[in-house]
Each structure stands twice: as C-alpha cells, then as structure tokens.
Amino acid sequence: MNETVHIIGAGPAGLTAAINLAKANLDVVVHEQNNDVGLRFNGDFQGLENWSTGDDTIDFLRSVGISVNFLCQPYSELTVFTPSGSRHLVKFPRPLFYLVERGATGASLDNGLKQQAISTGVKIIWNDKVEEVKQGKAVVATGPKSADAIAKGIVFSTSHNDAAITFVDNRIAPKAYAYLLINGGKATFATCLFEDFKNERTYFESALERMRKSVEIDIQEPKEFGGFVNFFFKPVTKGNRFWYVGESAGFQDGLWGFGMRYAMMSGYLAAQSIIKGESYERLVEERIEKILEVSVADRLIFSLLGNRGYEKALSVVDNLEDPIAWLRKWYNPSTLKTVMFQVAKRWYHSRLIDKQCMHVDCDCVWCRHGNQPHGHGMESTKN
Numbered sequence: 001m002n003e004t005v006h007i008i009g010a011g012p013a014g015l016t017a018a019i020n021l022a023k024a025n026l027d028v029v030v031h032e033q034n035n036d037v038g039l040r041f042n043g044d045f046q047g048l049e050n051w052s053t054g055d056d057t058i059d060f061l062r063s064v065g066i067s068v069n070f071l072c073q074p075y076s077e078l079t080v081f082t083p084s085g086s087r088h089l090v091k092f093p094r095p096l097f098y099l100v101e102r103g104a105t106g107a108s109l110d111n112g113l114k115q116q117a118i119s120t121g122v123k124i125i126w127n128d129k130v131e132e133v134k135q136g137k138a139v140v141a142t143g144p145k146s147a148d149a150i151a152k153g154i155v156f157s158t159s160h161n162d163a164a165i166t167f168v169d170n171r172i173a174p175k176a177y178a179y180l181l182i183n184g185g186k187a188t189f190a191t192c193l194f195e196d197f198k199n200e201r202t203y204f205e206s207a208l209e210r211m212r213k214s215v216e217i218d219i220q221e222p223k224e225f226g227g228f229v230n231f232f233f234k235p236v237t238k239g240n241r242f243w244y245v246g247e248s249a250g251f252q253d254g255l256w257g258f259g260m261r262y263a264m265m266s267g268y269l270a271a272q273s274i275i276k277g278e279s280y281e282r283l284v285e286e287r288i289e290k291i292l293e294v295s296v297a298d299r300l301i302f303s304l305l306g307n308r309g310y311e312k313a314l315s316v317v318d319n320l321e322d323p324i325a326w327l328r329k330w331y332n333p334s335t336l337k338t339v340m341f342q343v344a345k346r347w348y349h350s351r352l353i354d355k356q357c358m359h360v361d362c363d364c365v366w367c368r369h370g371n372q373p374h375g376h377g378m379e380s381t382k383n
C-alpha cells in the first residue's frame with residue numbers, strides 16, 4: 001500500500017508537488033489552513049517572469065507537469081517611468097512575462113492548479129492548519145514567514161487598454177519599483193518596498209499620485225491589498241521526511257520578488273525526489289540555488305543604483321536590440337556574483353534567520369533543526 005504524502009499548504013508550490021505525486025500514483029493529501037486556495041491574495045495580477053532562463057515560461061510550466069487552464073497572458077511591452085518622469089517604452093522580442101491572476105476566483109492561477117490537483121486524484125482538506133507532522137512524509141509549502149519585501153496596492157476596474165507599466169524611484173518604491181498591470185478591464189497597481197516598511201502608506205499614496213499624473217486612467221471600485229515576500233537559504237529538508245518548497249524554503253527571486261516559478265519548480269523537484277528517491281538537496285543545488293544566489297547578489301547591485309542609476313540603466317536599455325538577453329545576463333553566475341553574494345548574504349544576515357524557529361528536535365513544520373524523533377500519527381489544529 002502507498003504511504004500517504006502530506007502536503008502542507010495549497011499554494012503553487014504545494015499544488016505542483018501534489019499534482020506530480022498524484023500523477024505518479026502516490027496517495028496525496030493537501031492540508032490548507034483556509035477554506036479555499038489563493039486567499040493570501042486578492043484577485044491581483046502577478047507576472048510569471050520569462051527572462052531569467054532561456055526556456056519560455058509556457059514550456060517551463062509543461063516541464064513541471066502543469067497545464068495552462070488559467071489566465072496566462074503574454075506581455076511583450078513594458079513602459080517604464082524613471083524618477084525624472086521620463087517615459088521609456090521597452091519592446092521585447094518574446095514575452096517579458098505572462099500575466100496571471102492570484103486568488104480563489106475562476107481564471108486565477110490558484111484555482112487552475114486546484115482543478116488540476118483534484119482531477120489527478122489529490123484530496124484537499126480545507127480549514128486545516130497543520131502545526132506538526134509526527135509521522136510520514138510531508139512537503140511543507142506554507143509560503144513566506146517573515147517580510148523581506150512588502151507590497152501595498154489596489155485592484156480596480158478600468159476602461160484602460162491592457163498594459164504593463166512600472167515606475168522606478170526610491171521616493172515612491174524604496175530599492176524596488178511600483179507596477180500597474182491592466183488586463184481585460186481589471187487592473188492592479190502596487191508599490192513594493194525593500195526597506196522602511198513602516199511608511200508603506202506614505203509610499204503607496206505618493207506612488208498612486210505619481211501613477212495618476214503619468215497615466216491617463218480611470219480607477220473604479222478600488223480595493224486595497226498588501227502582501228510580503230521572504231527569501232533565505234537552507235536547510236531544505238529535515239529528518240529525511242520533510243521537503244520544504246516554495247517560499248517556505250526561502251525560494252524567492254532576491255532581485256525583484258518573482259517567486260512563482262521557483263515555487264512550482266521546487267514543488268516539482270520535491271515530487272521527483274519522493275518518487276525517485278533522489279536527493280532533494282542535490283536537485284535544489286543544481287536547478288535553483290545558483291540562480292537564487294545570483295539574484296541576491298543582483299539585489300545588492302540594484303539597491304546601490306539609486307535614482308541616478310535607474311536613469312542611466314534605462315538609457316542603456318533604450319539602445320538594446322534584445323532587452324530580454326540583457327536581463328538574462330543579470331542571472332548568469334560569475335565569480336564576481338559569487339563574491340557579491342557573500343557580501344549580500346551578510347547584508348541580509350538578520351533576515352536569513354527564521355524567527356519562528358524556536359524548537360530543537362521537534363515535529364513542527366516551522367522548524368528546520370532536523371534530528372527530530374519520529375512520533376505517532378499526524379496532528380493538526382483541526383484534529
């Protein structure tokens with residue numbers, strides 16, 4: 001008889017793991033603390049980036065066992081407003097990203113993955129917040145735990161055409177960017193912050209004002225939302241029976257917070273590790289770790305650019321034939337990036353500590369200490 005694999009969390013990482021395990025005929029149970037998928041989100045648009053690797057995102061999705069049964073719209077143009085207010089229209093030879101919706105609704109990525117999971121035979125238990133797993137294999141896919149970067153924004157209806165617009169200016173988005181994504185009469189506008197979180201409202205209001213001055217757009221029925229992302233490194237397993245995936249493993253693009261591909265990739269790799277008995281650490285090292293280290297090195301470079309640096313960078317981009325190839329180079333490993341990563345890691349040192357990790361030798365899904373004794377049964381707050 002198959003041993004049941006428990007998946008904690010029904011986000012992209014957990015559901016990708018579940019779908020692949022179920023396709024390999026393993027018994028899979030997903031435990032989700034909410035009564036549906038995607039409730040951390042608000043129907044906001046996000047981008048599945050298409051620049052960090054050579055493969056197209058649609059092929060990537062296929063390669064990790066995911067079909068496209070959700071809104072997944074390619075965007076090949078990006079308008080960038082610099083701190084001085086100058087407007088740059090950047091055209092890409094292939095999609096820069098694929099727009100997806102996050103939340104529990106019909107066309108959302110989360111709902112699409114839920115449908116795929118259910119149709120492959122995955123059982124999902126809702127309203128089941130799991131704190132401990134005392135026995136058996138568990139894929140921990142519980143999302144971020146602390147905030148390394150935050151976003152504050154609105155979702156709204158509009159008559160504006162589909163568009164992707166971004167604003168770089170440390171006065172409205174410290175060490176990050178603000179973004180406006182419009183698709184089919186719906187829009188998401190948010191500002192991201194890599195520091196000074198306590199002033200998020202002031203930054204958001206200034207960003208909104210800047211956006212309204214720069215873009216002629218009607219904003220109907222706005223609803224506020226916020227969120228955060230988390231990145232850190234290792235460990236990715238515990239006691240040979242916990243596999244940490246997605247943001248609960250700290251897998252997040254350190255440069256700009258595009259974590260969805262890493263969530264799905266790590267869910268897929270955890271499933272492969274369980275199915276084939278391969279080392280998850282090694283798979284992560286080969287497929288994820290290097291690129292994430294480079295992204296953290298890039299974060300250090302980006303955070304040093306300042307408003308003048310953004311202006312200069314955009315004047316470089318204006319003259320590029322293939323801006324995607326230029327972006328991809330940022331993610332190439334090099335000796336310089338390895339050195340910069342070591343510096344950046346110290347810089348982000350305090351954030352690499354999992355503050356909720358307070359126990360040793362335990363079955364708690366939050367902790368990573370390993371060597372925990374194997375107990376009996378599985379406990380959750382529902383039981």
Ligand SMILES: Cc1cc2nc3c(=O)[nH]c(=O)nc-3n(C[C@H](O)[C@H](O)[C@H](O)COP(=O)(O)OP(=O)(O)OC[C@H]3O[C@@H](n4cnc5c(N)ncnc54)[C@H](O)[C@@H]3O)c2cc1C
Nearest residue numbers: 009011012013033046047130142143227246247258259260
């Ligand atoms: C505002 C915002 C904008 C973003 N924009 C982008 C973007 O444009 N592109 C991009 O690639 N990424 C973006 N990201 C990041 C991306 O959303 C995440 O990297 C991705 O969702 C991580 O997936 P995950 O499966 O690891 O975690 P999540 O999506 O957070 O899913 C975790 C799930 O686990 C459940 N859970 C948590 N604890 C428990 C428990 N104890 N028991 C049971 N269930 C539990 C949660 O309810 C949740 O459903 C953005 C994030 C935010 C906040």
